[in-house]
Amino acid sequence: MAAITLENVSRHFGSVAAVDNVNLNVDAGEFVTLLGPSGCGKTTTLRMVAGLEQNTGGRIAIDNQVVSDANASFFIPPERRMLGMVFQSYAIWPHMTVFDNVAYPLRIRRKSTQEIAEKVKTALRLVEMENYADRPAPALSGGQQQRVAIARALVFEPRVLLLDEPLSNLDARLRTQTGDEFRALQKRLGITSLYVTHDQGEAMALSDRIVVMHSGHILQIGSPEEIYRRPANRGVAGFFGSPNFLPSKVQACAPQADGSFLLTLDGPGWVGPCGCSSALAVGTDVLVMVRPENMRIADKASIGAGEMSWTGPIVQSIFRGTHRSIVAETPAGRLNIDVPSVHNPAVGESITLAADSKAVWATPTN
Numbered sequence: 001m002a003a004i005t006l007e008n009v010s011r012h013f014g015s016v017a018a019v020d021n022v023n024l025n026v027d028a029g030e031f032v033t034l035l036g037p038s039g040c041g042k043t044t045t046l047r048m049v050a051g052l053e054q055n056t057g058g059r060i061a062i063d064n065q066v067v068s069d070a071n072a073s074f075f076i077p078p079e080r081r082m083l084g085m086v087f088q089s090y091a092i093w094p095h096m097t098v099f100d101n102v103a104y105p106l107r108i109r110r111k112s113t114q115e116i117a118e119k120v121k122t123a124l125r126l127v128e129m130e131n132y133a134d135r136p137a138p139a140l141s142g143g144q145q146q147r148v149a150i151a152r153a154l155v156f157e158p159r160v161l162l163l164d165e166p167l168s169n170l171d172a173r174l175r176t177q178t179g180d181e182f183r184a185l186q187k188r189l190g191i192t193s194l195y196v197t198h199d200q201g202e203a204m205a206l207s208d209r210i211v212v213m214h215s216g217h218i219l220q221i222g223s224p225e226e227i228y229r230r231p232a233n234r235g236v237a238g239f240f241g242s243p244n245f246l247p248s249k250v251q252a253c254a255p256q257a258d259g260s261f262l263l264t265l266d267g268p269g270w271v272g273p274c275g276c277s278s279a280l281a282v283g284t285d286v287l288v289m290v291r292p293e294n295m296r297i298a299d300k301a302s303i304g305a306g307e308m309s310w311t312g313p314i315v316q317s318i319f320r321g322t323h324r325s326i327v328a329e330t331p332a333g334r335l336n337i338d339v340p341s342v343h344n345p346a347v348g349e350s351i352t353l354a355a356d357s358k359a360v361w362a363t364p365t366n
Contacts (some may be wrong), residue, residue, distance in 0.1 A: 003028040003063055003160055003192040004049060010057030010070075011044050018044045020216040021057070026160075028063075029190040031183070033203040036213035036239075042196045043164055045213075049194060050085055050162050051078030063159050084153030088165040092137045092145050098124070099133040102152045109156065123151040126185060143174045150182065154191070161186075163195045167202065179206055200240050204228065212236050230260070230277060233363050237289045246288040246332045248362070250280045263362055269331025272308030273357040286362040292325070292338040294359035297345070303354050310335055311352045314345055328353060 004026035011019040019041040026032045034042035047053040049060060051067065054075055060068040062083070067076040092101055102123055106116045124130040127147040132140065140148065146166055153161055166182075167175045183206045186193050197203055203210050204224040212219045212227060212235075220232040231237035234245065248267035253276075256262055261276045265288060274288055290308070303309045312330035323338045328351055337353055345351060 002026060002061075003030070004194060005061040005064075006045070006049070006058065007060075008058035009045070009048060009055050009060060011041075011048060011053060012056045017216050019048070019055075022216075022218055024211060024218070024221070026192060026194055028192055031186055031193045031195065031206060031208045032211060033195040033197060033207040033209075034211050034213060035197060035200065035203045037198060039215075040213040041216040042198075042211075042213050046162055046164055046194060046196050049160075050083055051076065051081050082156075082159045083162055084156070084158035084160070085162045086146075086149045086153050086164070086166045088168055092140075092148055094136075094138045096137055097133065098129060098135050098137060098140070098148055101137055101148055102155050105152060105156045119155050120151075123155040126154065126189070127151045142170050143178050146170065146178055150185075154189075159192070161191050161193045163193065165197055168197070168199070175202070176205075182206070212239060229359070230275070230361055231289065231363060232277065234287055234289075237361070237363060241291060241293075242336060244290045244292065244333075244335050246290065246335075247365070248274075248286055248288050250282055250284045250286060252282065253280050255279070262357075265362070267332050270308060270310050272360075273306060274308070274360045274362045275357065276362040280362075280364075285365045287365055289361045289363065290335070290355050291359070292336040293323075295335070295337040295353050295355045297337070297339060297343070297351050298354040300352050303352070306357045307354045308357065308360060309352055309354045311350065313350050314347050317345065317347055319344075326351075 002025040006022055006024040009019060009022045010017060022045060034045055036042050044053055048055045055068055055070050057070050059066060062081060067081055099120055102120045103116050106119060124133055127150055129147050129151060167179055170178060179202055207224055209221060210224055210227050211221050214235055220227060220236045228240055237243055246267050248265040250263050251266050252264040254262045261279050263274045263276050265272055265274050310330040310332050312328045314326055315329050316327040318325045319341060324341045324343060326337050326339060328335050335353060
């Protein structure tokens with residue numbers, strides 16, 4: 001059963017389409033992330049689900065209840081949608097204690113004093129903040145304020161939790177830690193979550209599925225590994241890291257048991273096997289995606305039948321602490337490769353690069 005359904009949803013501001021004909025189903029208990037650059041429509045989509053923006057086209061349903069239908073001029077306001085929301089700014093009231101911040105949604109719903117006390121205590125325990133109930137909100141760290149914001153969103157037992165870049169104001173270490181803690185909490189509670197971020201690593205670490213958006217459209221929906229390893233097009237592939245793109249032509253195409261296709265490719269100065277999502281005719285031009293972290297420096301004699309390889313001199317080597325970034329000039333063009341930082345081949349040295357066909361993916365050139 002879909003907890004959130006978007007059918008042909010659009011949001012126009014005059015002649016500008018911020019979101020254009022988006023279709024999405026989020027299953028009950030699922031964690032789905034809307035991912036994309038600034039201005040791609042992800043936050044507008046989230047705000048339409050929340051009722052903070054009104055869709056100008058299409059229909060939105062929550063737990064099979066329609067909450068907005070543009071064609072029928074039907075719209076349920078946000079306070080009646082039973083949604084919890086966590087904002088980028090946390091929106092913690094500085095004049096209130098932690099307890100009062102979390103209790104606010106219950107008080108405006110006129111719950112009893114006893115029920116408020118019990119539910120606030122439970123919510124604070126979930127985010128491990130029960131010992132901070134009487135502390136003034138300004139005395140909390142950024143990570144603690146974020147936990148309070150999550151507790152406040154959960155306290156009235158919402159049907160769906162919406163999160164708009166809630167970790168972006170934290171430093172890198174705390175962002176990773178808090179994200180992991182929240183994901184563990186979400187799994188434990190089984191609460192349906194729709195999350196917005198522009199951070200690719202964050203999206204991959206937290207999500208059951210990722211929705212990649214660009215210019216108001218959905219480019220691809222899939223699991224983090226599927227999006228990363230099997231992008232639908234160059235736009236999706238290029239949004240994650242800095243992959244190498246190699247022009248090539250299809251020599252042969254064979255179906256695989258998992259529904260993908262194995263291509264035999266012929267590129268400038270190299271040939272090899274590569275996966276693809278669709279059947280392509282012989283002679284078709286494709287772009288081959290090879291990520292720097294999926295390549296290795298190899299001896300020519302050690303390269304297997306299931307690998308691609310390229311040879312050329314090193315033109316750049318940069319030490320980055322956790323790894324070393326190397327650029328080699330090959331007949332296929334300049335290739336970037338990441339190797340362990342203990343390796344330090346000299347600039348000018350000729351090397352052979354290899355990549356397993358399972359880590360290489362072809363997409364159409366258009």
